[in-house]
Amino acid sequence: MTEHRIIRLGHHGDGIAEGPLYAAMTLPGETVSGTVQNDTLTDVRILEPSDQRVAPPCRHFKSCGGCQLQHASDDFVAGWKQEFVRSSLGAQGVDAELRPIVTSPAQSRRRATFAARRTKKSAMAGFHGRASDVIIEIPDCKLLHPDLTGGLDIAAHLALIGTSRKAALAVTVTLSDAGLDVSVSQGKPLDGPLRHTLAQATEALGLARLSWDGETIAMRLRPVQRFGKADVLPPPGAFLQATRHGEAALCDAVKEAVGPAARIADLFAGCGTFTLPLADTARVHAVEGVPEMLEALDQGWRLAEGLKPVSTEARDLYRRPMLPDELSRFDAIVLDPPRAGAERQVAEIVRTDVPRIAYVSCNPVTFARDAATLVGAGYTLDWVQVVDQFRWSPHTELAACFSKPV
Missing domain, CATH: 2.40.50.1070 (OB fold (Dihydrolipoamide Acetyltransferase, E2P))
Structure with missing residues (x-):
């Protein structure tokens, strides 16, 4: 057994000591002992605990792999996730206003x-x-x-x-329901x-x-799942935001980011998480690579009342991103890509004069890469809203607003 000082947390929630050595369920500033196996500390004992260490609220925490950060205070986790986003942007030379984090309550995963x-x-x-x-x-x-x-x-x-x-x-x-x-x-x-x-x-x-x-x-x-005024029957196993609370926070941020736009392109639209609430006040074109999701979105829109026109397009935006001449007819764009981000699509967006972009991301690293491209092309990153709907995990989501003078 050897002693080590934990310097920081890695992106997966493990403590990192000099080496680097990775130690699960540890916090920065702690002195720990353990057995070194390759780059990992096993049989970890906490010799000097952090003042941010708390008793895990769940009796399954030590054995279950569902949570990684129940041993840390809520304030620590919130600050760590905010700093993860800030440092990811900083690594790309981008600065932004980070709004206070929105965290879903316990026992809210749906x-x-x-x-x-x-x-x-x-x-x-x-x-x-x-x-x-x-x-x-x-x-x-x-x-x-x-x-x-x-x-x-x-x-x-x-x-x-x-x-x-x-x-x-x-x-x-x-x-x-x-x-x-x-x-x-x-x-x-x-x-x-x-x-x-x-x-x-x-x-x-x-x-x-x-x-x-x-x-x-x-x-x-x-x-069915309720998106705005529409009831949508998603295909089996389709993507859904993890909590209603988190979905509402992201949706509010997207609505604020697009502002009064009358024509919106929703790229990577899924089953309509953002498309259908936005259709309350704007015409929306939803683009998604999975046709079954778009069929569910379209049916939900057709059965709802009081919504503006919604059009759909099945398209793999990684292989065939929308081009500037297709995007130029919109007043705002919503991006909600998978973890890989939207590098090729953003490369086309910066060739347009679309004035407002709402970007929803589940990966601060690829978001920061794409944000740097947008900022380098004349967009301003107005604000970032971090949303934690994967409580006690290192998973971090966000919504951001970009704007460009017309």
Whole structure:
């Protein structure tokens, strides 16, 4: 065992000592001891704790891999995430006003993917253990919305039906007003008997919908999600913001960023998280690479009342970004790309005079890269709103406003 001083936290939430050496569940300023294995400290003991160290609120924290930062105070985590965004921008030579962070409350996650496996006598479901394939049962999880915890028993029941003891199911459970929307992957191949058994399980378990490897097995009730004035039925397993609280904060930021724009392009639009609320006051063109998501968006818009026109376009914006002549007809652009960011699309945007851009990001590093391109082309980064809807994790999201004089 050797002693080490933790200097800072890495982007994955591990403490970093000289070396570098990585030590899970440690904080800057702490003196720790442990056994060095390659670049990792194991069997870590805290010799001198940080004054920001707190008792983890969840009894599963030490074994479960769902959270990384429950041992740190809320103020520390908020400041660390703000600094992560600030330093990412600074590395690209960009400065910005960072508004106070918006953090979703505990037990507000409306979507989770559980691992489920058969055992000798029954089945179990939970999250994978820290750096492990072992499944940890989490009956007292402090992340999940109380109505979502019922998905654990459902996942275990589906493991009895649809997997062997050698494999684990991935069971994505999403809250909807109609009940739980369950999408399963990594299970047995579908055949006639399995379809019949799963359909019976959908009824017996009271599920709104059950899907297996992307195919809907049964739908008792429509598990719609509300986006603005529209009710949208997402395709099985479709992306959804992790909490209603976080989605509302991002949506408010996007609306502020686009301002009074009358014509908006929503790029990487998904099922309409931003498109449909924006259509309350503006014409919106939604572009997304997954046609099924756009079909859900379009149907939701058609069934809603009082919305401005919404058009859709299925397009892979990584391979075929929208060009300046296509973008020039819009007053504002919304960007909400995956973690890789929107490098090629931003390269086309800077060749336009579109005056306002709302950029939503789940990766401060790629956001900072794209922000530097926009700023270098004459845009001003007016403000950044950091949103923490993945509480107690290193995951950081944000919304930002860019503007350019017309």
